[in-house]
Structure formats: C-alpha cells, structure tokens
Amino acid sequence: MGRHQSRNGAAADSDAPDRSRDRRRPGRRAVLGASALLAVTGAGAGAGAVWYRHSQDDGEAQAASLVRALRTGDLRDAPLDTAQRDAATVRFTDTVGALRKDLGAPEIVLRSQEHSDDARSLHLSWTWDLGRGAKPWTYATTVDLTSGDDGWSASLPTSALVPGLEEGDRLGVRVDQPDMGRILDATGQQVYGPTPVIDVGIDKGSLHGHDEEDAAADLAKILRIDPATYRAKVKGNGPEAFVPALTIRERDAEGYDLDAAQKVPGCLQRSRHAPLAVQKNYAPGALGSLREATAEDIDKSNGALAPGDHVGSGGVCGAVGPTLLGTRGITITRTPARTSSPQALHEIPAVDGEDVEITLDPEFQRTATEILADTEAPSSICALRPSDGGLLAAALGPTGQEYPVGLVGQYAPGSTFKTVTALSMLRLGDTPDTVVECPATATIEGRSFKNADRMDPSLFGKMPLKDAIAHSCNTAMLLQYDRVDQKSFARSAESLGVGLRAPAGLDCFMGSVDPKDSGTEHVADMMGQGRVLTSPLAMTVVMASVLAGRTIHPQILAQPRGKVEKPESPLTKSEARTLRGMLHGVATYGGLKSTFGGYPGPPVYAKTGTAQWVDDGKIRLHSWVIVGQGNLAFSVFVEKGDYGSRTAAPLARRFLNAVRGR
CATH class of the missing domain: 3.40.710.10 (DD-peptidase/beta-lactamase superfamily)
Structure with missing residues (x-):
C-alpha cells in the first residue's frame, strides 16, 4: 500500500478515506486535544489521531498567520499556496512592499470573515498614512484561503492587496511639491520668496587629482569667505559630494568674480530658486525665513514634516509659513506590466502656497x-x-x-x-x-x-x-x-x-x-x-x-x-x-x-x-x-x-x- 507523510510528520495510510473534507474542523483547542489523545493511546493509534487533528482544522490559525504576515511585510511564514508562493511574493513586493518603503507599514484590520468547510474569506480594511497632514488612503480587499492537500493556503492575487490592479502592475509614490507663495510689500512687489540664486562650491567628484584643500582655499578667497572654515567643510564631506561655499542672488552676481571662481579645479556653479529676501539685509528680523526642517522640527511635527521640507521661522515667515509653503501633493502611481509610464491610482493634489501682503513701504x-x-x-x-x-x-x-x-x-x-x-x-x-x-x-x-x-x-x-x-x-x-x-x-x-x-x-x-x-x-x-x-x-x-x-x-x-x-x-x-x-x-x-x-x-x-x-x-x-x-x-x-x-x-x-x- 502506498503511504504519504501527513503535515504533522506522522505516517498515514494512503488508502484511508479523507474525511477532512466531510467534517468542519474545530479550532486550536480541538487540535491540542487530538495531540493529547495521541500521547495517551500510543503509536498504534497514530493514524486515527492524525485524521482527527486534520478534521478539526478550520483555517482560523492560518487566517491569523496571513493577516500577521501582511501587517509585518514578511511573507516567509505566511500560508501561501506552494505553487504560487514565488509569484505571490513578487506581487507583494511590487505593490505593498513598494508602498511600505515610502509610506511605512499600513494599518490592516480584519473586519469580518466568512468560511465553509474548505474556504475562508477575509475582509480587510487597509489604511495608509500619507503623512504631513494628508487624508489617509483607505480601501478594502478580500483575501481567500482554501483547504487542500497541503492544508489551508492563499494565492494572494493583486486584487487582494490593492483594488483595481492587474497582474504585473507595480506601485510607486510620487511627491508633488507646491509652488511657493511670496511676501509682497505695500506696493505689491515681492520682498521675499522664490529668488534666483547661484550655488558656488567644490564638486569633489570632478577634482581629477587636484588637491581638495587647495581648491577650497582658492575658491574661498575669491568669494571672500573664510578659507580655513570652507577648507574644513570640503574635507569633511564624501569623495563625490558637492560642497556649497556661497549662495549668491543672481542680482548680486556682478559683485563676485565668478569667472575666476570657475577656473578653480572642481568649482561648480548651479542655478536654482531659493526662498530668500529679494534684497540682502532687507528689514532684518521683520521677514524671518523659510528654512529646511531640522531633525527636531521633524520629530515634533507628528508626521507633518519630512526631510527636505521647509518651515517658517521668525517674523512674517514664522506666522504665515504654512500659507506661503502650501501643501505638498502625493500620488500613488500604478505602472502596468511591460510599460514605463506610471498612471495615477490615488492622488491628493498639491495646494500651492499663497502670497501674503505686508505693510512695509x-x-x-x-x-x-x-x-x-x-x-x-x-x-x-x-x-x-x-x-x-x-x-x-x-x-x-x-x-x-x-x-x-x-x-x-x-x-x-x-x-x-x-x-x-x-x-x-x-x-x-x-x-x-x-x-x-x-x-x-x-x-x-x-x-x-x-x-x-x-x-x-x-x-x-x-x-x-x-x-x-x-x-x-x-x-x-x-x-x-x-x-x-x-x-x-x-x-x-x-x-x-x-x-x-x-x-x-x-x-x-x-x-x-x-x-x-x-x-x-x-x-x-x-x-x-x-x-x-x-x-x-x-x-x-x-x-x-x-x-x-x-x-x-x-x-x-x-x-x-x-x-x-x-x-x-x-x-x-x-x-x-x-x-x-x-x-x-x-x-x-x-x-x-x-x-x-x-x-x-x-x-x-x-x-x-x-x-x-x-x-x-x-x-x-x-x-x-x-x-x-x-x-x-x-x-x-x-x-x-x-x-x-x-x-x-x-x-x-x-x-x-x-x-x-x-
């Protein structure tokens, strides 16, 4: 007679009728009772004890294990269909795993479940914290487990993870920055806001063998900043780093010999817009500043801030910073298989900052x-x-x-x-x-x-x-x-x-x-x-x-x-x-x-x-x-x-x- 190995490792007769599909399986307590029975009756009654244990398994423990795995993001011990395990892991990594990298772990709540002798449906609600005060993204999915020869398992299709997805879809997170508002004086002219500037510094990756400290000292002298301080700053950064020496308003650029600066080995000049007073030293202390958030700012923000965000500090900016900065947007993107063009799956549009008028004449x-x-x-x-x-x-x-x-x-x-x-x-x-x-x-x-x-x-x-x-x-x-x-x-x-x-x-x-x-x-x-x-x-x-x-x-x-x-x-x-x-x-x-x-x-x-x-x-x-x-x-x-x-x-x-x- 042929024989097979049962899930608990005990030998079972392959010709014995499989009554596991004929009876509902009781919960964990019944399983523990079967183990105790096996211990009492001895090896001679092993086959009957194993059959009784299987007959009492209704998938409740496997359902809890699957929900736990989804919450932690670790599917290694999840009850997945053997034939589908690798594919399910890839689907999970490309969708939920990708979102977890940017958004952190979702809150997953088992709202209800339905079950029969050989099937169990888990109705889940998912809540993703989009941070920075944005309304959370919530949705519901259903995950199905079925009972087979290997016990209870799930195949975990994409629809069980995020609704509206198709096989092979990949998810991502795109942050959309708002346009910054301006501070306007009594005549409506900008006195603070996005201002064209030039960052001048040393790009250590392009020194090509030149001495970094000599280059730093030479550039500092041209820009009229302290050579020793800038030399130490350059030395303290990584081998490929761009180390800014000075940020110059474009309107003030004629006051610096940028042609001479460009001849310094490794010198790089980059144009951008920065939140600044249009005129240097305009009403110091009155306008304040929009500065990059510090670690302390982020810790105290309860998720409203992230590295790279700006905050208002002092004066007008301190009072109306949120108004000037607006609200960042966030988009959950879906990229179908065999394409590289992401589509919006869920979107919270950016809200641009607003101009603020002040009384200074x-x-x-x-x-x-x-x-x-x-x-x-x-x-x-x-x-x-x-x-x-x-x-x-x-x-x-x-x-x-x-x-x-x-x-x-x-x-x-x-x-x-x-x-x-x-x-x-x-x-x-x-x-x-x-x-x-x-x-x-x-x-x-x-x-x-x-x-x-x-x-x-x-x-x-x-x-x-x-x-x-x-x-x-x-x-x-x-x-x-x-x-x-x-x-x-x-x-x-x-x-x-x-x-x-x-x-x-x-x-x-x-x-x-x-x-x-x-x-x-x-x-x-x-x-x-x-x-x-x-x-x-x-x-x-x-x-x-x-x-x-x-x-x-x-x-x-x-x-x-x-x-x-x-x-x-x-x-x-x-x-x-x-x-x-x-x-x-x-x-x-x-x-x-x-x-x-x-x-x-x-x-x-x-x-x-x-x-x-x-x-x-x-x-x-x-x-x-x-x-x-x-x-x-x-x-x-x-x-x-x-x-x-x-x-x-x-x-x-x-x-x-x-x-x-x-």
Missing part, C-alpha cells in the same frame, strides 16, 4: 536704510501708520548691521519715557498748566539726580508741566515719585502699548515695566532709566498711540491674524489730545525747536531721550527721538551717540524731509 524702508547707512553705531528707524498700526519701515544701520535692534533691542528709553510719566500725572488730575518744581538737582531716597548738563539754567525753578515736558526737566518728573505709584506707572506704559504682547508676524520686544519696582528704581523708572526697558519699535508705538487717540498695536500683516492683548486701562482720546499738546511744545518752543520749529504741514509732535549705560567701564549714551506728524509716527535710535537732540534728531529731520518729499 519700499520707499520708507529704502529711505530709512540710506539715512542710517553711515552711522557709527548700531541704529534703527522704525515707522508706523497710527491709523491702523501698520509697520512702514524697520531699517537698520550702519550698512551690514544684521541684528534687528529696532525690533528686539532692549534699551533704557531715557526721556522719551516722560510721555508715560506725563500720562500718569494726568490720571492724577494734573493738567499741562499744573505747576511743578524743576530744581537743578534733587536728592530722592538718598540718591542724587540732576538735569542734563545742556539744560538752560535759567529754566530751573517753578514751571508748568507742559514746559517741564518741552524742556525735558528730569527733576520735575522724578519729584512726582511719591504721587505716582509704580503700579499706576506700569499701567500708563501699557496704555501706550509698552509691554503688551506682540501681534502675529512681529518678532519684537514690546518693553517691560516691573510694577513691583520701588525706591530709587521706581524713581529712575520715571525718567526712562532704572529697570525700564523698551525697543525702538515699542517707543514708536507710544507716539503712534498718542497720535491715534487710542492704544495702538503694531501690525506687519496687511490682514492681521489672531487677537491682540488689550491694556487694563486703554488710552482715551482726551488723554491723547492733552499729550499731543505737550509733545507739540517740544517741537515748537522746547528742546527740538531748532529741528522742527515751523516745520511745514500738520503739527509735529516729538520727544527726545538720552539714556546712560556703561560700556567697558565708560559711561555711554543711547540717543533717542520719537516723532509724529499726520498719519506717521517714527523713532530714531542710535546705540552709542550724544544727546537725543544732537544725534537722533538730525536723522529724524532727514527722514521726515525725505518721506514728505522735501
């Missing part, structure tokens, strides 16, 4: 930058439109200055802060005509304070508050220390915009006044020294609030986003009108009469400021002025200068002349 920005170009210390001009808080200019000087002192610098504001002290006094019931004492010096809380050396001694004595502001009498303000408490003083500063949260799109320091300052710190705060700190932008907001008759929040986005922080005690129209009267006196008969007295057009409002600071053991002066006329408020700040009327004020006059067309 190119003429204001250019004019301010030119005026500061030759200053001898870090300087800034910040200009606002009081009617809506729109930032018109955020310029820096001297040429080459990159740290945005106007936006994020933290400085003692000096006597420009007497505007805040005056508001505090108005809130106590004082008026511009309230008489105050202005002695040459005053000792308060054991500390001696004095007026500026250049103040006319004939002014010392009693004077109305408006004259104390016009001539910037320090002692007159400081002697109010016991009337103006620090909390009220801090609230007045807030009413003029100081210390409020910066709106979206503006990375800036809006100032700080500690409501808990006391003693001499409280006294010094009242003349803009002590521990009071502001930025030039914050002091521009002070003037803008006075002109507008309400607390102003600076804005750089033409369509502001998010909520603004409201002060506890908003500035009133009446308070602002009174402050304007006193600040107009500064320009007409006070400290800035020689600069703005009789200035044409609407009334000019102004306040100078000088703040002492210590630099390497020497006392230096911050030079300030804040100015308003019509629908324009601006500040001029020079980090290391003379009195505000001597250093900052002449620059302010030049700026006002230029923007008013004089």
